[in-house]
Amino acid sequence: MSRNENISIGPSHHAMNKIRKKTSFRRWESPLAGYLFISPWLLGFLGLTLYPMMLSLYYSFTDYTLMQGMNWVGLGNYKRILLEDDKFVQSLAVTFKFVIVSVPVRLLAALLVALALNQAVKGLSAYRVAIYFPSLIGGSIAVSMLWGNIFGIDGFVNRILQLFGFKGRGWISDPDTALWTLVLLTAWQLGSAMVIFLAGLKQIPRDLYEASSADGASRLKQTWCITLPMLTPTLYFNLIMAIIGAFQMFTAAYVITRGGPMNATMVYAVYLYERAFNRYQMGYASSLAWMMLMMIAVVAGIIALTSKYWVFYETESGGGRP
Structure with missing residues (x-):
């Protein structure tokens, strides 16, 4: 068999690069990547919305004022x-x-x-x-x-x-x-x-x-x-x-x-x-x-x-x- 008739058994370098890119994209398609992208909104929601709401709910069961401490008063x-x-x-x-x-x-x-x-x-x-x-x-x-x-x-x-x-x-x-x-x-x-x-x-x-x-x-x-x-x-x-x-x-x-x-x-x-x-x-x-x-x-x-x-x-x- 001549040199020009050699048959390549393994994948080419170009094909390997495509496989690496697809693998890289699949990594970013994981749930962790999704949470990473929404993390600014998630942090804002937890810190600026949910936490103040829960805090105000707790305060609503107390006699808290700005001038003194708080006591639990229930309903x-x-x-x-x-x-x-x-x-x-x-x-x-x-x-x-x-x-x-x-x-x-x-x-x-x-x-x-x-x-x-x-x-x-x-x-x-x-x-x-x-x-x-x-x-x-x-x-x-x-x-x-x-x-x-x-x-x-x-x-x-x-x-x-x-x-x-x-x-x-x-x-x-x-x-x-x-x-x-x-x-x-x-x-x-x-x-x-x-x-x-x-x-x-x-x-x-x-x-x-x-x-x-x-x-x-x-x-x-x-x-x-x-x-x-x-x-x-x-x-x-x-x-x-x-x-x-x-x-x-x-x-x-x-x-x-x-x-x-x-x-x-x-x-x-x-x-x-x-x-x-x-x-x-x-x-x-x-x-x-x-x-x-x-x-x-x-x-x-x-x-x-x-x-x-x-x-x-x-x-x-x-x-x-x-």
Whole structure:
């Protein structure tokens, strides 16, 4: 056999390099590599979320204050909250009033704007950015202070009313109207819900509208029988997120009114802050925080249980048809 006819029995150098690379990739595909990549988030979750939560849960069973040590009181704080704390009941009533009014107003406004922006209009991208922009700065102290000035006695709203011959009023200093100014602020910051509604509208098949148009359905009939049922999963998500945000509303109520006048805007988070950082009752405030968590869980659970009656999914195993 000649030299040129020699047959190589073992793998070539190039093939060995490929095998080494595949082996190297397989090593990185191990579970340890996955945990390594998520370790920054995992450390942040354990150190900045889970640990403070467990610590506050422990504090809720103590009489811990910033001025002295702590003693174990068991369920004493929770009994005090439910049986002796009148301000807790008042703040809870204000919070539920705010949630019941602000959530539907915000979602309805976001839905109407999303329906309008879902049309083929020139310059639509600019409109979307302009409407979403308030949500980027929403919840900030600067916006809350600006909102307080707009509804102040010498604010923009009263000046507009005076131009038409109406007498202005102290919208923020009046217990009958103070809470409604916060509701308007929440409705103004509708950008995030609007974007989610808009994404849901884009997922509705156009064939449904074309078929209904061929059957003579009007635009209003299409909206009621096609758009709204197909949008119920998106509405369900927005509803849960809006309720959670409304229960936790703090910045505007604290900056604009400080819970006043006459506790008319003393929402739950403001009362919790007062107990924690004005009276330094950290144990009691921790109990209030966990009470809030339980209330949100109950409300969200009720909505989740009833969702099968009004949320429509395209899959056969999904929820019910409204």
